[in-house]
Amino acid sequence: MASRPSERGPPIKRDFEYIVLGLGGFGSAAAYWLARAAGREVLGLEQFELGHVRGESQDHSRIIRLSYHTPEYVRLAKHAYAAWREVERDSGEQLIVRTGGLDLGPAVSAIPLTNYSESMATAGVSFESLDADEIMRRWPPFRLTDDIHGLYQAESGIVMAAKANAVHQRLARAHGAELRDRTRISGIRADAGEIRLEIDGAVHRCRRLVITAGAWSNQVLDAFDLRLPLTVTQEQVTYFASPELQQFAPDRFPIWIWMDDPCFYGFPVFGEAGIKAGQDAGGKEVTAESRSFEPDQDALGRVTAFLGQRIPGALGPIIYTKTCLYTMTPDRDFVLDLVPGHTEAVIAIGGGHGFKFASLIGQILAQLAVDGHTDHPLETFQINRPILQLENPPKRYMV
Secondary structure: OOOEOOOOOOOEOOEEEEEEEOOOHHHHHHHHHHHHHHHHHEEEEOOOOOOOOOOOOOOOOEEEOOOOOOHHHHHHHHHHHHHHHHHHHHHOOOOEEEOOEEEEEEOOOOOOHHHHHHHHHHOOOOOEEEEHHHHHHHOOOOOOOOOEEEEEEOOOEEEOHHHHHHHHHHHHHHOOOEEEOOOOEEEEEEEOOEEEEEEOOEEEEEEEEEEOOHHHHHHHHHHHOOOOOOEEEEEEEEEEOOOOHHHHOOOOOOEEEEOOOOEEEEEOOOOOOOEEEEEEOOOEEEOOOOOOOOOOHHHHHHHHHHHHHHOHHHOOOEEEEEEEEEEEOOOOOOEEEEEOOEEEEEEEEOOOOOHHHHHHHHHHHHHHHHHOOOOOOOHHHOOOOHHHHOOOOOOOOOO
16 A cells, blocks of 8 residues: 655655554564565554553463363464464564463362363373372472362463563564554544544554454444443452472473362462462453552452462562453453454454463464465354354353
8 A cells, every 4th residue: 555745754654454453462463473474564553552561461471371171272272382483483582481281170160170181182182180199299389188180281381471572563563564652543444445544633544454452342343333242350460479489480380270260370480589370350340441450459368368278388478469451252262253244354352361372363363364264263263153242141251
């Protein structure tokens, strides 16, 4: 597409083949993979500063794992690892730290471990089944009763969230993309096979719009007369300065997920001089505008009580508690699809567990934008699936 002349200096480019709206985890990845295909025809837009903490994609670490509740997710996770390896090769920087991963919980729980073991077996992923004694033998900080069992998968670990976003952005620019932060969109309109965006008082056009807006997704979808039954919650993680840090080093202690309701998760020492732990999907419902950055003391109390019972050596003075947002569909499956009736727009929503897939989802979004299709099966993630057509759908977050 052509550039518009400016009164001073070189022409300001306002027309692009591809515009990415939102530069968190998914959007930064989409800008990177699109730039590999289309270079200067890619524009990425972020309403806040790059690397801001108002959304879902910041902090030192996110869990990456092959252990998932359906074979489809396990297979997708395999491709996610491959995408991250390609970014590591392109950047020359490490983004994945392997620690091994432990899913554990009671024999009868709200999140059955059999769903995970059967899914990994179906997808050809190796794992170990462990009883409580073996878990405590391998990782002495755990304090478990005989009714606890677990699954260990050696490839699990940490994806460096903030660093990964910055690397995606740096590489996108290196491949020719233009990224703008602190940019507000005042209008979006689909018109004759293209998208027109009002950006800082000027009209920009693109052939394909990639929507990676997280908690602001429905505000963008309003332009397409579409609204999804999304729930936004304010979640948090806490770093504890354990007095036994050596026991929680990444080469000695795994990432772990307690598979019950409530569901807790945690990390070995990484990024701070302490372990990190939180409750999954335990936060209060908010909006992107109404959320606060103040820790929820009730949620902190639940995490502290769990650690005190199951991993008491992890507790220590609180370094800080960090808040973030989850944008969840009622079934907690992703949305990854073209916008109905508008093939010029594609959208991704992560359901509060998407960062491990971020580079792969960026790659898939680029394929959908450039080619109109992808070889990855996306039936589960269609935007018009029945549960997303309900005004007040049942919510199932423990999967």
